[in-house]
Amino acid sequence: MTNITRMHAFIHRFEDLSEKPEKLYTRPALKKCFLRHSGLPEWLLTRCQKEGADFAETLARCWPQEGPGLGTSLENFIRDSYPTLTDPEALIQVWNQCTTQERIVVNRLLIGFVPETKTEAVIDPELPRKEIQAEFMYALLSGDPEYSFGLYQGKEPVVFTRVTVQDPQLTAQLQAYLDQHTTEKKGPVRIVSPGLVGKISYTGFTVSARHKSGIKVEHPQLESLFPPGGLWQAQAFTDL
Numbered sequence: 001m002t003n004i005t006r007m008h009a010f011i012h013r014f015e016d017l018s019e020k021p022e023k024l025y026t027r028p029a030l031k032k033c034f035l036r037h038s039g040l041p042e043w044l045l046t047r048c049q050k051e052g053a054d055f056a057e058t059l060a061r062c063w064p065q066e067g068p069g070l071g072t073s074l075e076n077f078i079r080d081s082y083p084t085l086t087d088p089e090a091l092i093q094v095w096n097q098c099t100t101q102e103r104i105v106v107n108r109l110l111i112g113f114v115p116e117t118k119t120e121a122v123i124d125p126e127l128p129r130k131e132i133q134a135e136f137m138y139a140l141l142s143g144d145p146e147y148s149f150g151l152y153q154g155k156e157p158v159v160f161t162r163v164t165v166q167d168p169q170l171t172a173q174l175q176a177y178l179d180q181h182t183t184e185k186k187g188p189v190r191i192v193s194p195g196l197v198g199k200i201s202y203t204g205f206t207v208s209a210r211h212k213s214g215i216k217v218e219h220p221q222l223e224s225l226f227p228p229g230g231l232w233q234a235q236a237f238t239d240l
Helices: 003-011 027-038 042-049 055-062 074-080 082-086 088-097 100-110 168-181
Strands: 130-140 146-153 156-163 182-186 189-192 197-202 204-207 215-218 221-226
Touching (some): 027 042, 042 055, 074 082, 082 088, 088 100, 168 182, 197 215
Antiparallel strands (some): 130 146, 130 189, 130 197, 182 189, 204 215
16 A cells, blocks of 8 residues: 555545544644654754745654554544644654654644645656756655755755655665765664765746745656766756
């Protein structure tokens, strides 16, 4: 069962609930609890959030443990377990039990808004795709792993986009680089030293204040990886 199918199974009866569950945490309170128990430093959490995920999703994806799943419907969870989550110990236990997708839903309920079902994006094959070379910067190994690639702004790389990878050969290359070149581990986040460059294709981008780069990349896809130590170099935002 895919992560998306699991999430749909968890939330499919949301429309049958008589009323929206009570908000249990403010964002600062939930963030404080997360930082206290996750081991992730605040600067790294902020860096992850600036890539564009909403607050609830960022906390969910950066949690260091991927659980087996709650094994119940959203309706039963809200009735039986949700009211107890004002106790931090109960919250940590639920976070550890959740899959990443379930944790996103729980976090959104905790801070007071209703989750929406997500469907996998379908890329129109007729859309023209552009390509650019970007530096592999770090990986988020929670749920479906996500790999962040950056372009240069001045002398420093800034995250351009993050991608999930389905190709087993590319996944193996990324994992091999992580094994040899990880410089810092914080929960599910692995920061790597520069050296691995990927070719990223995309259909376009839009201006976005939520992203550190100032843009949101549409339909990014990792096409290939260039061997470390070669002459391949990441490009700059001015090349877009």
